[in-house]
Amino acid sequence: MLVGVCQIDLFVPDSGSLKSKRFVLTSLKTRIRNKFNVSVSEVDGNDKWQRVTLAVSMVANERRVIDQTMSQILNLISQDGRCEILDHMLEIL
Template sequence: MVVGICVIELYIPRNGSLKGKRQVLQSIKTKIKNRFNVAVAEVGEQDLWQKAILGVTTVANDRSFVNEVMDKVVGFVSSFPQVQIVHHQLELI
């Protein structure tokens, strides 16, 4: 069993409130879950308007499959014009 954990730090430049941040993140999280069948949650910086940290995880039998899914998730998140990826980190256990 291989567990993939990806932490994605986001910058939301055109955001001016926590409500706006929640709307943007909820949309992104729902689309990630539906497309890749992974677990996603906001895991940090909940009180900042223009910064967010998402945690994404998945479990599989094949290490390369987990790595591929996480790479696709990061690429998918980078395709959203509302956010910019500041940093991401992948860990396989």
């Protein structure tokens, strides 16, 4: 059994308040959870208007499955258009 954790730093350029950032993130987190059956949480940047760090975690039997799923999640975020990926780090335990 392997556990994959991906930390994703995001920039939300059109966010003018914490409320507008929360609206974008709630929608994005729900889409990720529903499509990929993973856990998603906001772990940093709670008090910043345009920056946020998300943590995505999942359990799988093969490293390939984790790599593939996390790559698809990063592609979904990139194609969303409401936020930009500044950095990401994948760790498999």
